[in-house]
Amino acid sequence: MTRVARDPSRPVTTLELVCPAGTPAALRTAVDAGAHTVYCGFRDETNARNFPGLNFNRAELREGVAYAHDHGADVLVAINTFPEAGNLAPWHRAIDDAAEIGADAAILADIGLVAYARDNCPNIRRHLSVQAAASTPEGINFYAREFGISRVVLPRVLTLPEIKELNRHTDVETEVFVFGGLCVMAEGRCSLSSYVTGKSPNKTGVCSPASHVAYEEHGSGLDSKLGGFTINRFAEGEPAGYPTLCKGRFSANDKVSYLFEEPVSLNLLTMLPEVADAGVTALKIEGRQRGKAYVEKVVRAFRKAVDALDRGEQLDAAAIADLTEGGRETAGAYKKAWH
Amino acid sequence: MTTPPFSPILMGGLLLRAIPPELVQPVAERLARRLQDRHPGIFERLAPLGPRSFAIDVTDLPWLFLLSVAEGEGHVEVRAKSDETAADARIHAPLKVLFGLLDGSIDGDAMFFTRDLAYEGDTEAVVALRNALDGADVDFIADIASAFGPLSGAAQAVAEKALAGFSRAEADLAAVGESLIQPVVRRTDAQARRIEELEERCARLEKALRRVKTMPT
CATH class of the missing domain: 1.20.5 (Single alpha-helices involved in coiled-coils or other helix-helix interfaces)
Incomplete structure (x- = not known):
């Protein structure tokens, strides 16, 4: 299957910085801060950040694509949820419109939608979303052979040596998350949010929907709740967090702890030389639900780091330390310290 | 609940206590109208939620601002903090943080995680308001200045x-x-x-x- 080539007029860098935009203003902010590429979604359940007040209508996307292209940046449209049986129209329309508007790629997860894009919009690049959880050369090469995918966003379960090895066995471009919130579950297969709220990132595009979230002040602190369940209790002065089940603090065996995952942010800024050495094409920053101030600061810091890497200079990690979740960071599975 | 920082606004706020909300109302109304005229996208993004009200408690000022939104339009009322004001959500933050959220220079999530901003009530409405404001490219000074023709x-x-x-x-x-x-x-x-x-x-x-x-x- 033929893959869609990248527009040759766009600049090619050592590492392509792929940055989040939840709103048109965030898109312009990301481009101005140095994003090579921006990713965004339509204002509905076709993308995995379907939060209230967020995302783009068709006219906004058209303007956003024009702005990005005028500044030499690409725009990718995330259409990365799994359609409901019998209700494919919103997802098909999203692919058609992204292609017609002139977006540079559609980020897709559902195998049927990848096939739809191949057959109906052959000129838009097809990127395989992290939600598809393709983590082996065999799986990735299958998608390339059958559906002509140009790039895969790798699940956050692989170590850097594994990514390097994977890149040796595929010529599909690889994109890895380098900053932002972490999912500990196999992406595209987590049902924790659905279990508690009836809504999930996979089908409705939202993990732990705000409509089911409550914060309650108590004597000296704050409780965060999801679907009526207490997910965490923060003491006075302790940094609070958003209540996702996987990052809840629970009591088990007389001990209160984060049972699945502590609320820490991924940050690979100082590991970019190793990431480049692993043969990765693009670096993804998480956070379409975050504001312009976050986008501006993180994108600028990473662009500076990518440029410094090109010049063989040292990388400065301190620039974004205050934007990490709970003020703490991790290299996650990339530098796996457990077995 | 957030405690206001020791700032000129807090000091000024103490002096402003003598001013009744009725006198502030026309100014607030005018500013809200200005915001709506120059940034209709804010209220358009909030429209899918249906009618919602936000009690905005500026912790270093003596008044509370009740923002009501419905069908793509917004309306603001100034109240005394001692009044019983019902709202879908209550937001507490110092003026500087609220201005920072309005013009997108401050990361709302970070402010909430560090408790510089607090809220109670309808989380969905608060998240939508944050996103709508952040997406609007508000420049408050330029917006106000534009009223001077x-x-x-x-x-x-x-x-x-x-x-x-x-x-x-x-x-x-x-x-x-x-x-x-x-x-x-x-x-x-x-x-x-x-x-x-x-x-x-x-x-x-x-x-x-x-x-x-x-x-x-």
């Missing part, structure tokens, strides 16, 4: 000068505040170090106790 340039220059003066006053006041609380900070730092030592000691003792308990008898 041909004098908008001059108005903007005056506002920017006032803002620079405010920043200087804020820095001066912060220095005064720091100097006032320095003896207390020294004492609490020493206590924090002592608590840390005791916690480490407790952890060591707990570990030793666990080891003793698991020893074969």
Whole structure:
């Protein structure tokens, strides 16, 4: 299957910085801060950040694509949820419109939608979303052979040596998350949010929907709740967090702890030389639900780091330390310290 | 609940207590209308939620602002903080944080995680409002200055000068505040170090106790 080539007029860098935009203003902010590429979604359940007040209508996307292209940046449209049986129209329309508007790629997860894009919009690049959880050369090469995918966003379960090895066995471009919130579950297969709220990132595009979230002040602190369940209790002065089940603090065996995952942010800024050495094409920053101030600061810091890497200079990690979740960071599975 | 920072706004707010909400109402209404005319996208993004109301408690000012949105339009009412004001969500933050959220220079999530901003009530409405404001490219000074028509340039220059003066006053006041609380900070730092030592000691003792308990008898 033929893959869609990248527009040759766009600049090619050592590492392509792929940055989040939840709103048109965030898109312009990301481009101005140095994003090579921006990713965004339509204002509905076709993308995995379907939060209230967020995302783009068709006219906004058209303007956003024009702005990005005028500044030499690409725009990718995330259409990365799994359609409901019998209700494919919103997802098909999203692919058609992204292609017609002139977006540079559609980020897709559902195998049927990848096939739809191949057959109906052959000129838009097809990127395989992290939600598809393709983590082996065999799986990735299958998608390339059958559906002509140009790039895969790798699940956050692989170590850097594994990514390097994977890149040796595929010529599909690889994109890895380098900053932002972490999912500990196999992406595209987590049902924790659905279990508690009836809504999930996979089908409705939202993990732990705000409509089911409550914060309650108590004597000296704050409780965060999801679907009526207490997910965490923060003491006075302790940094609070958003209540996702996987990052809840629970009591088990007389001990209160984060049972699945502590609320820490991924940050690979100082590991970019190793990431480049692993043969990765693009670096993804998480956070379409975050504001312009976050986008501006993180994108600028990473662009500076990518440029410094090109010049063989040292990388400065301190620039974004205050934007990490709970003020703490991790290299996650990339530098796996457990077995 | 957030405690307002020691700032010129807090000091000014104390003086403003004498001003009744009715006198502030026309100014607030005008600003809200200005915001709506220049940034209709804010209310359009909120429209899918249906009618919602937000009680915005500016912690360093003596008034509460009740923002009601419905069908793509917004309306603001100024109330005394002592009034019983029902709303879908209540937001508490100092004026500087609220302005930062309005013009997108402050990360709302980070402010909430560090408790510089607090809210109660309808989370979905608060998240939508945050996203709608952040997506609007609001430049508050330029928006207000534009109301002065041909004098908008001059108005903007005056506002920017006032803002620079405010920043200087804020820095001066912060220095005064720091100097006032320095003896207390020294004492609490020493206590924090002592608590840390005791916690480490407790952890060591707990570990030793666990080891003793698991020893074969």
